[in-house]
Amino acid sequence: MLVVTAGGACEKSPDRSESMPEPAAAVAATTSSPGASSAAATASEAAAYTMSASPAQSRPDYERARWDPIHFKPAIDEAADEDCLRCHHEILDRRPLERSPAGIQAATSLAWYQQLTTYAGPQETFHRRHLVTPLATRLMSLRCNTCHQGSSPREEAPIPPVSGRADFALRKTVDPETTCLKCHGQLNYQLMGLPGPWPDVRETMGNNCLLCHAGIRTNRHRVTYLKAEAIDEAGKESSDVCFGCHGGRSWYRISYPYPRHAWPGMPEVVPDWAKGRPAESEARFVRQ
Ligand code: HEC
Ligand code: HEC
Numbered sequence: 212m213l214v215v216t217a218g219g220a221c222e223k224s225p226d227r228s229e230s231m232p233e234p235a236a237a238v239a240a241t242t243s244s245p246g247a248s249s250a251a252a253t254a255s256e257a258a259a260y261t262m263s264a265s266p267a268q269s270r271p272d273y274e275r276a277r278w279d280p281i282h283f284k285p286a287i288d289e290a291a292d293e294d295c296l297r298c299h300h301e302i303l304d305r306r307p308l309e310r311s312p313a314g315i316q317a318a319t320s321l322a323w324y325q326q327l328t329t330y331a332g333p334q335e336t337f338h339r340r341h342l343v344t345p346l347a348t349r350l351m352s353l354r355c356n357t358c359h360q361g362s363s364p365r366e367e368a369p370i371p372p373v374s375g376r377a378d379f380a381l382r383k384t385v386d387p388e389t390t391c392l393k394c395h396g397q398l399n400y401q402l403m404g405l406p407g408p409w410p411d412v413r414e415t416m417g418n419n420c421l422l423c424h425a426g427i428r429t430n431r432h433r434v435t436y437l438k439a440e441a442i443d444e445a446g447k448e449s450s451d452v453c454f455g456c457h458g459g460r461s462w463y464r465i466s467y468p469y470p471r472h473a474w475p476g477m478p479e480v481v482p483d484w485a486k487g488r489p490a491e492s493e494a495r496f497v498r499q
């Protein structure tokens with residue numbers, strides 16, 4: 212069932228099978244007026260909370276919220292982060308456990324990529340690492356709908372595949388190939404003509420991507436979810452910043468086929484690998 216908390220955030224209770232609010236809570240929600248006694252505070256918050264699906268309906272309803280048109284095309288394309296966070300504030304509030312149930316401390320069990328100089332502060336959730344932590348806000352401006360392109364709450368893939376209580380996946384419609392892979396693929400060193408993988412050859416290049424990229428493929432990062440100037444500044448301080456998104460945190464064994472923007476002094480002959488590559492970023496991200 213849906214629990215409406217201060218600020219109108221929706222949280223789901225552990226029991227997924229119940230879908231309607233408690234009758235008492237629903238009545239309170241429609242009758243109490245804002246600013247009443249503190250005991251009625253939660254109910255008045257609920258009364259103030261209206262569905263974008265149909266403004267006439269003021270009663271909070273789990274199914275209505277779940278099927279709110281904002282989750283789908285075309286509304287999701289226009290959604291601001293605040294619109295999503297109105298119901299999903301847990302996305303920014305949640306923190307990893309400080310200690311696992313078996314007693315392992317988060318602070319002392321860091322993965323290799325959490326020990327890099329660019330990793331600031333304690334362990335954080337996936338969402339916070341892309342939206343609010345220092346490196347994320349310095350280099351990127353990712354938004355909910357950069358990744359979320361329409362969620363179907365239909366129960367598509369129960370895990371485990373049983374008919375009883377189960378968790379569900381594949382209903383968030385985040386396409387890793389057009390999101391994650393752009394920043395978490397391999398460095399395509401063969402294409403660049405480098406003699407080997409970056410960690411093996413970087414010393415000979417002064418650990419400096421800009422040795423070449425001050426002059427090659429200079430028209431880059433002009434997309435809404437990246438801060439192009441800040442990235443070039445940070446890249447001058449350390450190429451680990453560049454490598455971080457171009458091979459350093461590669462969760463994939465393949466590289467992303469980047470669009471090939473024309474740059475001043477670009478050779479006229481198009482190399483074979485680049486034939487068929489787009490010359491512009493994905494339209495929905497192009498920065499004007
Ligand atoms: C009116 C409240 C409301 C708004 C606004 C809203 N959501 Fe939801 N959303 C829900 C509810 C309720 C569910 C169902 C949760 C469940 O069953 O686990 C849900 C489900 C989801 C899921 C699937 C969760 C899962 O565990 O499968 C995603 C992803 C999601 N919303 C993202 C978004 C994004 C992105 C936006 C903004 C574009 C947004 N939501 C706006 C209420 C809302
Ligand atoms: C970098 C891409 C990315 C961004 C940006 C992003 N999400 Fe997600 N989100 C994902 C992925 C991938 C999952 C699936 C995670 C999983 O299966 O556990 C997910 C899962 C979710 C879920 C359901 C599972 C959960 O963790 O509760 C909700 C709700 C959600 N996102 C809402 C949001 C909202 C709201 C925003 C903006 C404030 C946002 N997301 C920004 C990629 C993203």
Ligand code: HEC
Pocket residue numbers: 325329330331334335336337340341344345346347351358385387390391392393394395436455456460
């Ligand atoms: C625009 C670039 C970009 C995109 C797109 C992106 N990431 Fe990231 N990701 C980063 C950066 C930068 C970091 C490092 C953050 C830090 O160290 O503070 C990171 C860190 C991570 C981490 C480590 C988090 C931690 O705290 O240990 C995971 C896991 C991850 N990303 C998964 C994903 C997934 C899955 C997607 C697609 C849904 C995705 N990323 C999309 C740039 C991106």
Ligand code: HEC
Pocket residue numbers: 398399402403404405409416419420421422423424427428450453454457467468469470471482485
């Ligand atoms: C020795 C010169 C050199 C160095 C050093 C170098 N690159 Fe490149 N890079 C190239 C060349 C050449 C290309 C292909 C240019 C073209 O499009 O014809 C390229 C292309 C790229 C591309 C686009 C790949 C694609 O699929 O279109 C990315 C991303 C990239 N480099 C990132 C980096 C990063 C990050 C570093 C440092 C870790 C780096 N490069 C270091 C020469 C270099």
Ligand code: HEC
Pocket residue numbers: 350351393394420421424427428430431432433434437442443445446447452453454455456457469470471472473491492493
């Ligand atoms: C926060 C993650 C991130 C960082 C840091 C980053 N890049 Fe990128 N880079 C991307 C993404 C995402 C794209 C693809 C953007 C698009 O679709 O146009 C890209 C594209 C490129 C391209 C292809 C250019 C073209 O023709 O469009 C080159 C070359 C490149 N980056 C080099 C670098 C160099 C050099 C640095 C360091 C100064 C760097 N990147 C730092 C995420 C990053």
